[in-house]
Amino acid sequence: MKLEQVIEFMPESIRRLIGRQTFLPGEAIVRKGDRADHVYILTKGSTRVSNEFATGQRYTFAQQNTPDLIGDLEVLAGQEFYSTTNEAQTACETIVMSADTFMQWMRRDNHFACAIAQMLAAKMYPTSNENGRIKFQPSIQRLQRYLVRRLDEAPSELFVLHSNRQQIADDIGTSIKTVNRGVNKLRETGFISLFHGKISISVEQQQKLRSLKFDT
Known part of the structure; x- marks a missing residue:
């Protein structure tokens, strides 16, 4: 029952x-x-x-x-x-x-x-x-998995994440400093963009982010 x-x-x-x-x-x-x-x-x-x-x-x-x-x-x-x-x-x-x-x-x-x-x-x-x-995942891998999960929850041609850095850090179990490093790395390599400080992800970037592989 x-x-x-x-x-x-x-x-x-x-x-x-x-x-x-x-x-x-x-x-x-x-x-x-x-x-x-x-x-x-x-x-x-x-x-x-x-x-x-x-x-x-x-x-x-x-x-x-x-x-x-x-x-x-x-x-x-x-x-x-x-x-x-x-x-x-x-x-x-x-x-x-x-x-x-x-x-x-x-x-x-x-x-x-x-x-x-x-x-x-x-x-x-x-x-x-x-x-x-x-616990054993690199922080940038946790951030990538988190972003892909958020994309799945709210599909959009231009996805904008409204969570602040503290919320992201809480969700993936790390510090704001580590989140900021991961965000900067993903931005520098073209996987995400920033719009007024918020993470934004285009359709092309979404495909790249989903296919991002990490060494195991």
Whole structure:
């Protein structure tokens, strides 16, 4: 049974204990280091999942879309604090419940427990696989892969990337200085252009960027 159906048939005893909360783009739903005392079900919108380190560097490594859960991993693992920051990428609507209510629902509803297990497996496998691989990619290769992914998300004859350098650095797990070096290198070799400081990519450049090969 899918999560949407599970929510529809939520036990009345649980329904009385839940709430609903809306988050605007950029607002943190949970923040790394805060007490993991609530679980959220994302019912509308998308979020960015990132990890922050003592150096001040932030690495955005995943995106969550409807329907999905936030905070479930920490609660199920018995962890006291959230391990990552999860912020709204678009306007988000959520169902919110205490950690105790979440565990109570898991024990009472086998369909809910099954849906959570399947979602956790689907969410964790590709994320762990990518995290293990991306650390070994040169930064310019990460930037190239990132730009190709953004091109795929919004095809255009003249693509303009509106993300700032900090956002790019967060998304590929590096520093602004490293991003700037990569951008300059790709511009100097004709793979991208700059328009008022924004990365722009023509049709010809898109083809070159997609076919760019790196030594392995």
